[in-house]
Amino acid sequence: MTATSATSTTPPSSPTPSSTPSATPAPSAAPLTPGGPAALHAPLIEWFDAHARDLPWRRPEAGAWGVMVSEFMLQQTPVNRVLPVYEQWLARWPRPADLAAEPSGEAVRAWGRLGYPRRALRLHGAAQAITERYGGDVPREHAQLLALPGIGEYTAAAVASFAYGQRHAVLDTNVRRVFARAVAGVQYPPNATTAAERKLARSLLPPDEPTAARWAAASMELGALVCTAKNEGCVRCPIASLCAWRLAGKPPHEGPARRGQSYAGTDRQVRGKLLAVLRDAVAPVPRHVLDAVWDEPAQRARALDGLVADGLVEPLENGVYRLPMV
Numbered sequence: 001m002t003a004t005s006a007t008s009t010t011p012p013s014s015p016t017p018s019s020t021p022s023a024t025p026a027p028s029a030a031p032l033t034p035g036g037p038a039a040l041h042a043p044l045i046e047w048f049d050a051h052a053r054d055l056p057w058r059r060p061e062a063g064a065w066g067v068m069v070s071e072f073m074l075q076q077t078p079v080n081r082v083l084p085v086y087e088q089w090l091a092r093w094p095r096p097a098d099l100a101a102e103p104s105g106e107a108v109r110a111w112g113r114l115g116y117p118r119r120a121l122r123l124h125g126a127a128q129a130i131t132e133r134y135g136g137d138v139p140r141e142h143a144q145l146l147a148l149p150g151i152g153e154y155t156a157a158a159v160a161s162f163a164y165g166q167r168h169a170v171l172d173t174n175v176r177r178v179f180a181r182a183v184a185g186v187q188y189p190p191n192a193t194t195a196a197e198r199k200l201a202r203s204l205l206p207p208d209e210p211t212a213a214r215w216a217a218a219s220m221e222l223g224a225l226v227c228t229a230k231n232e233g234c235v236r237c238p239i240a241s242l243c244a245w246r247l248a249g250k251p252p253h254e255g256p257a258r259r260g261q262s263y264a265g266t267d268r269q270v271r272g273k274l275l276a277v278l279r280d281a282v283a284p285v286p287r288h289v290l291d292a293v294w295d296e297p298a299q300r301a302r303a304l305d306g307l308v309a310d311g312l313v314e315p316l317e318n319g320v321y322r323l324p325m326v
Helices: 038-051 060-073 079-092 096-100 104-111 118-134 142-146 153-164 173-184 195-204 209-225 267-280 287-291 297-309
Strands: 314-316 320-322
Touching (some): 038 209, 142 153, 173 209
């Protein structure tokens, strides 16, 4: 989870060197919280039981497929934008086989304006693999999930934990920030997930599977609702009395500047405009119609070429384009 999502993580960015004086300290592999990790478990899980949002992918009827769909959609996308698309998606494709039977372009069309539309292609590919390899049932084993196309370590762990109640370290942006503050005593985690963070997350897991799965969801919810990137609600935090960062006087961030996500004027914006035309079209679209969406020809051509290379757009003869039909 991202900083704005409920159960998904931001794809890792380029590693930040830790050898320079200005680098963010990596979270320690040994818990720094007084009382060790067990002291954190009960208060955080009790808080989650009382304050967790009622989200459709958390309901029993969502099943493993509903959890998987939510995890793809919530990457770098806030919950309020995901909810309507998620509900429409599950109404149309309630099982992986339903999505697998459609062309990948229909997945791109239904993705709408969630952004990062390659996620739609990856989810379509995962649905095809689930249908072919597992008879349409999302596999339970972490290794089987990880072997599906388009699924990385985070998503495999999240589905295994949230759908099947297994014991895995589920590290999204929200969880990493909570652990950085509560345990390592720094305001923000490194820009890219480190081996030390993974080791720390594993050391914090409760020993039994049901509690570990609840802990994973609770720590993610705390980062989404209370211990946010811009504001930390310590007065509402169930583990504030144990938080290493708060107890240290909340020392300010000393690492590299936090990277914002610009959009206006970027190739990503141009790609979105081009895809919007193709999503709304009922027939292949001539090049001159696509040319009208952006007045800078070099950037427009680069964005269109990128969409074609990513498999999101299919060029046809006579200079027309459509969403992929494979």
